[in-house]
Amino acid sequence: MRAAISVINMKGGVGKTTIATLLCRRLAQSLKVLAIDLDPQANMSQALMGEDGYRRFLDDNSPSVVEVFKGYQPPSSAPSPTPLDATEVARAIRRSRNGELRIIPSRFDFSNNLRVASTADEQALARFIANGFHDIDIVIIDCAPTESVLTRAAYHASRHILVPVRPEYFATIGFPLLHRSLEDFRGSNPGHDIDVLGVVINDAFYDGGNQGGPERIRAMAEIEGEAAKHHWRIFDNQIPFSRGFPKMMRGDHSWLGNATMFYNFARELRHSLSEEGYLS
Numbered sequence: 015m016r017a018a019i020s021v022i023n024m025k026g027g028v029g030k031t032t033i034a035t036l037l038c039r040r041l042a043q044s045l046k047v048l049a050i051d052l053d054p055q056a057n058m059s060q061a062l063m064g065e066d067g068y069r070r071f072l073d074d075n076s077p078s079v080v081e082v083f084k085g086y087q088p089p090s091s092a093p094s095p096t097p098l099d100a101t102e103v104a105r106a107i108r109r110s111r112n113g114e115l116r117i118i119p120s121r122f123d124f125s126n127n128l129r130v131a132s133t134a135d136e137q138a139l140a141r142f143i144a145n146g147f148h149d150i151d152i153v154i155i156d157c158a159p160t161e162s163v164l165t166r167a168a169y170h171a172s173r174h175i176l177v178p179v180r181p182e183y184f185a186t187i188g189f190p191l192l193h194r195s196l197e198d199f200r201g202s203n204p205g206h207d208i209d210v211l212g213v214v215i216n217d218a219f220y221d222g223g224n225q226g227g228p229e230r231i232r233a234m235a236e237i238e239g240e241a242a243k244h245h246w247r248i249f250d251n252q253i254p255f256s257r258g259f260p261k262m263m264r265g266d267h268s269w270l271g272n273a274t275m276f277y278n279f280a281r282e283l284r285h286s287l288s289e290e291g292y293l294s
């Protein structure tokens with residue numbers, strides 16, 4: 015059964031895009047993965063398509079997630095609006111013997127597109143995914159830290175939420191916001207099961223091995239307490255601080271240091287999905 019996960023925390027800079035992007039790359043070695051970039055910053059699109067690839071995509075006026083919300087491809091080379099072609103919208107990034115990676119890129123870069131985003135039909139994305147992509151094993155959606163109609167669109171398109179968190183001051187400020195937002199969503203969509211798959215501790219250790227001192231210990235206790243309050247599990251495998259991550263995002267695997275610990279987390283996430291009957 016296909017899995018669909020949105021990476022969300024209503025706190026900025028916690029590693030959502032890094033984790034979503036690297037999960038897509040890792041899982042695509044053995045699964046068919048569809049990445050969806052719902053963040054106007056388009057960092058995931060840039061990382062997966064490469065800077066040049068993303069620039070070409072912008073220059074070519076190729077369809078993006080904005081067209082998914084609009085529901086059609088506006089006339090450009092064609093003389094009239096045309097239906098969206100799923101294989102064109104979900105661009106192929108990489109294909110291997112067992113896996114495949116495709117992305118629906120973000121292009122909320124013009125004020126007009128932002129207007130589309132603020133008035134979007136929040137179910138359009140879920141409908142688009144449901145009607146095609148029967149071969150896809152897992153959908154991973156990167157979200158912006160601010161709650162908007164795009165967050166609701168991500169919920170509609172997801173079964174699970176992955177919550178990255180940094181053990182830092184005010185670490186859990188986004189937890190009650192996310193909890194309330196999910197409760198609201200469940201209230202207005204009673205037939206839709208949506209759950210937090212887990213909280214993943216990002217940026218966990220510090221170079222030098224001092225574990226971050228009392229601040230980190232305090233933050234970890236706060237995270238454990240808040241997660242327990244909402245019955246959210248915390249993944250056993252933490253993602254360490256590593257200068258390897260920004261490099262990995264660019265696709266440079268020359269020196270990764272303890273960034274390779276990310277793969278343990280990816281394995282645990284995949285295992286927990288299989289345990290729940292997904293990805294089988």
Ligand SMILES: Nc1ncnc2c1ncn2[C@@H]1O[C@H](COP(=O)(O)OP(=O)(O)OP(=O)(O)O)[C@@H](O)[C@H]1O
Pocket residue numbers: 025026027028029030031032033053057157158159216217218253254255256257259260
């Ligand atoms: N484990 C890590 N080790 C080192 N640097 C990290 C780690 N995780 C994230 N970073 C860096 O922290 C910054 C923020 O990460 P990222 O963009 O993934 O966060 P985000 O939650 O997506 O942010 P936003 O809320 O703006 O979307 C980036 O520069 C990223 O390279």
Ligand SMILES: [Mg+2]
Pocket residue numbers: 030031032053057157158
């Ligand atoms: Mg981000």
